[in-house]
Structure formats: C-alpha cells, structure tokens
Amino acid sequence: MEAIDGIIYINLDHCTERKKEIEKEFSRLNIPPKKIHRLSGVYDQLNGTRGCLLSHMMALQLAIKKKWQSVLICEDDIFFTCDGKVLEQKLNEFISFANGMWDVFLLTGSFIEKEKTNHQNILKINRSWNAGAYLVNGNYLEKLFACFTFGYEIAKNHLFYMQSERLRCSTDQLWQVLQKEDLWYGAFPRLTLQRLGDSHINISSKPFDHFGSIIFIDQGNSQNRFSILDNISVDVNKVATLKTPQAAIEKAISLNTTSALIIYDHITLEKSQKRLDEEIRHLKAWLGEDWDLYLLDHFEGALDDCEHLYYQKIKKLDAASLFAIKDRFYPTLLNHLKNGKTISSFRVEPHHKIYCAKPDKTTVTM
Known part of the structure; x- marks a missing residue:
C-alpha cells in the first residue's frame, strides 16, 4: 500500500466484535500491520454526533503528529468491496490521475453532487454524505481539522444528538462546504460499504x-x-x-x-x-x-x-x-x-x- 502512509480505524472500546471484523478485513487485504492504527473512539451516549466528530478530529491530529503525506481514516463498520490487489491498483490509479492535485479521496459515500472526470472510475465530488472511509492528503489535514473544530465548537454544549444534527454538526455535513471549493474525489464503484449494525450516533430506532x-x-x-x-x-x-x-x-x-x-x-x-x-x-x-x-x-x-x-x-x-x-x-x-x-x-x-x-x-x- 505505497499510496498510504497510515491507516487509522476508529473503534469504541466496547465494540469488540467490530474490532474483530475490521481487522479481519485488513488481514484479508494483506495490509502490513505496521500501517494500521486503532483509535479509541469517543463514546457519547446522548450525543453520538459530537462523539463521532471528536473521534475524527483525533484521527486527523494523529496523522498530523506523525507527519503522514497520506492517511486513510476508516470507521469500524465498513467492509471493502474488493481484494487487496484491486484496492492497491485503484489507489495507485487515483494518485497517478490526480498527480498531486487532490485533497480528499472518498472510498465510499452517497455522492449527491458529482461530475465525471476523464477517468471512468473516479468522480469529482461537490457534495456527499458518509465519512466511512476517506483518504486525506497530508497537505489538507490541518484544513479538514479546522473544519471539524468549527463544528465541534457549536456541538460541544449540545446535550442531545438531535440538537447537533439540526445545526449540521456531523462530519459529513460540515465538510460539504469544503467540497464546493476544494479537490475532493470519489471512487466509482465504491471501494468500501457499511455493514448493517447498530448506530452509536443516533441511539433511537425510529x-x-x-x-x-x-x-x-x-x-x-x-x-x-x-x-x-x-x-x-x-x-x-x-x-x-x-x-x-x-x-x-x-x-x-x-x-x-x-x-x-x-x-x-x-x-x-x-x-x-x-x-x-x-x-x-x-x-x-x-x-x-x-x-x-x-x-x-x-x-x-x-x-x-x-x-x-x-x-x-x-x-x-x-x-x-x-x-x-x-x-x-x-x-x-x-x-x-x-x-x-x-x-x-x-x-x-x-x-x-x-x-x-x-x-x-x-x-x-x-
């Protein structure tokens, strides 16, 4: 995985089964263990949006501290839609296509506003949901961290999940401002998808x-x-x-x-x-x-x-x-x-x- 300096997966301490599943995925893909870093996520029972936001901020901070030129940030409920060789091929194709001119490459997401590029498997993303798996350019880490920090300053005093959701404080709502102006791309077809399972952001089932x-x-x-x-x-x-x-x-x-x-x-x-x-x-x-x-x-x-x-x-x-x-x-x-x-x-x-x-x-x- 030459295109990635490090992989961070966010996992809550009590979610041991998710930890097993995501590590099984990394093993299946033959990703070198030294590149994989588990981040203990923030569990906020009443306001999962705030906990999720803090967890992604911590992941970005870790990548900044390590001075990585590229980092793949994953949530622990994803699975990859391909094997390791295909994943590496797709990532290398993107790096070659972008030629240094990129900020974030989304491996998954709901691509709401998108444009075709001259590569059939790469889309230009102008608006998307879902922060399940995304590759960040080292030069962009600080800007994305500042974006999430802005949202956290709003959400930190909210007691409940719905307060933060109404004010669009989740990661994939905050970053839509950046997607309009910066170089965000997405994989087509998607390289990761989410497993079915409980949400730790929205604790109600309605x-x-x-x-x-x-x-x-x-x-x-x-x-x-x-x-x-x-x-x-x-x-x-x-x-x-x-x-x-x-x-x-x-x-x-x-x-x-x-x-x-x-x-x-x-x-x-x-x-x-x-x-x-x-x-x-x-x-x-x-x-x-x-x-x-x-x-x-x-x-x-x-x-x-x-x-x-x-x-x-x-x-x-x-x-x-x-x-x-x-x-x-x-x-x-x-x-x-x-x-x-x-x-x-x-x-x-x-x-x-x-x-x-x-x-x-x-x-x-x-």
Missing part, C-alpha cells in the same frame, strides 16, 4: 421517521392498523389512510414529500423497529437519494446481487405490502396504476433502482 409521509391502504383491518400505530414510534400527523395504491401515491404527491412509506393494513410487522431502522439508515448511507422503491417486508421474487453485501436489486415485483417510494418514482408508478393494473404487474426495467434487504441470516450483529 425507522418510520425516515419518510415524509406514512400512508396506510385500507383493506378493512382497522384494528390491525391501530395496533401497528400503537407499536411504532411515529408522528401521527404524518399518517393518512386511503383505499387504493393509486390514491396513496396521489396523496403522497399532494403532500409534496420527498418519500412515502406505503403500508397495507393487513400486514404483520415481522421485523423489529431496530432492524428496519438499520436497513433504512444503511440504504441511505449507501445510495443517498438515488433509489426508486424499497421493499421492507420479506420478498421472494426475482432478485439480483448488487454491489452492497446486504441488499439485492429486484428484477420483478411480486406482492408488495410494505414499501418506501421516492418522489421521483411517484409519476412512474402512478401511471402504471392508473391503467387498472396492480403493483405486482409493474414491469421493472434495468434502470429502475428497486431494492430489498437480504434475509436476516446475512446480518452481521455488531
């Missing part, structure tokens, strides 16, 4: 808060509907009940929400809120806003593997009783339903981004 509206489809099971509402943590002002899928999509459009969760009132929630929250958080960390439909209930239709270890791409829709839909996909599905067709008869095209999680047996417990 999966339905991820969506702008929640719409039940009334199939005459009002008692079950009320039971579901009793068992989930949700703002009731976000909930509506309609008779048909078509009416549900029309309602979502009228509410002008960026996403909606559609629930048939006959279903039984087989997955825990914690499990659902993990799925949705990691889906968003992986894809950002770049998805169309996500099925949260158990699915046994036609599936394809995709670049993420824990998700599958759906090739043919079967029954869908609990699903999330993105606003960009509202018109497509609505046009189909207007012709009197069912969701299960929708023709999935290759460009559609429709996903579900793999069965629970693939989940890694952290």
Whole structure:
C-alpha cells in the first residue's frame, strides 16, 4: 500500500466484535500491520454526533503528529468491496490521475453532487454524505481539522444528538462546504460499504421517521392498523389512510414529500423497529437519494446481487405490502396504476433502482 502512509480505524472500546471484523478485513487485504492504527473512539451516549466528530478530529491530529503525506481514516463498520490487489491498483490509479492535485479521496459515500472526470472510475465530488472511509492528503489535514473544530465548537454544549444534527454538526455535513471549493474525489464503484449494525450516533430506532409521509391502504383491518400505530414510534400527523395504491401515491404527491412509506393494513410487522431502522439508515448511507422503491417486508421474487453485501436489486415485483417510494418514482408508478393494473404487474426495467434487504441470516450483529 505505497499510496498510504497510515491507516487509522476508529473503534469504541466496547465494540469488540467490530474490532474483530475490521481487522479481519485488513488481514484479508494483506495490509502490513505496521500501517494500521486503532483509535479509541469517543463514546457519547446522548450525543453520538459530537462523539463521532471528536473521534475524527483525533484521527486527523494523529496523522498530523506523525507527519503522514497520506492517511486513510476508516470507521469500524465498513467492509471493502474488493481484494487487496484491486484496492492497491485503484489507489495507485487515483494518485497517478490526480498527480498531486487532490485533497480528499472518498472510498465510499452517497455522492449527491458529482461530475465525471476523464477517468471512468473516479468522480469529482461537490457534495456527499458518509465519512466511512476517506483518504486525506497530508497537505489538507490541518484544513479538514479546522473544519471539524468549527463544528465541534457549536456541538460541544449540545446535550442531545438531535440538537447537533439540526445545526449540521456531523462530519459529513460540515465538510460539504469544503467540497464546493476544494479537490475532493470519489471512487466509482465504491471501494468500501457499511455493514448493517447498530448506530452509536443516533441511539433511537425510529425507522418510520425516515419518510415524509406514512400512508396506510385500507383493506378493512382497522384494528390491525391501530395496533401497528400503537407499536411504532411515529408522528401521527404524518399518517393518512386511503383505499387504493393509486390514491396513496396521489396523496403522497399532494403532500409534496420527498418519500412515502406505503403500508397495507393487513400486514404483520415481522421485523423489529431496530432492524428496519438499520436497513433504512444503511440504504441511505449507501445510495443517498438515488433509489426508486424499497421493499421492507420479506420478498421472494426475482432478485439480483448488487454491489452492497446486504441488499439485492429486484428484477420483478411480486406482492408488495410494505414499501418506501421516492418522489421521483411517484409519476412512474402512478401511471402504471392508473391503467387498472396492480403493483405486482409493474414491469421493472434495468434502470429502475428497486431494492430489498437480504434475509436476516446475512446480518452481521455488531
């Protein structure tokens, strides 16, 4: 790994299983142990954003102290999507491409605003989320540290996570200012992704808060509907009940929400809120806003593997009783339903981004 002077992975002391998993990854990649440095992360039970921010600041401080010319900073819940030879090849390709003119190279992330470069596997990044794995140029360490310090000065007096989140104090929100003006790049396809597991930043599990509206489809099971509402943590002002899928999509459009969760009132929630929250958080960390439909209930239709270890791409829709839909996909599905067709008869095209999680047996417990 000539392109990297050092690798720092952030790991909370009590997360021993995560430590084993990430070290197993480094071993699989044949990374020299002398390049790997564990950083004991800051555990802030009430404000994980602040703890995460401090941990990344400490990682940057360590790299500055060691005077590294390049450092890879990783969180302990990542896994690499390639082997060691391919990783080294990709890093060398980037270093050659950038020719010294770079600040940060993101190995993962939700690349919200990006531009193509003259290299098919390298994107110019203008806005992204996710600080799971990123390579920093030694000349840029101080500037990135100052950026995080600015956020910490705001977050240090916040008791709770949501206070810091509302003021955009997380690492991947703070650095978006720098991405607009400096030389940030990203790997395509991504070289690392996140494992499913508990978040130590947001300690609550409220999966339905991820969506702008929640719409039940009334199939005459009002008692079950009320039971579901009793068992989930949700703002009731976000909930509506309609008779048909078509009416549900029309309602979502009228509410002008960026996403909606559609629930048939006959279903039984087989997955825990914690499990659902993990799925949705990691889906968003992986894809950002770049998805169309996500099925949260158990699915046994036609599936394809995709670049993420824990998700599958759906090739043919079967029954869908609990699903999330993105606003960009509202018109497509609505046009189909207007012709009197069912969701299960929708023709999935290759460009559609429709996903579900793999069965629970693939989940890694952290």
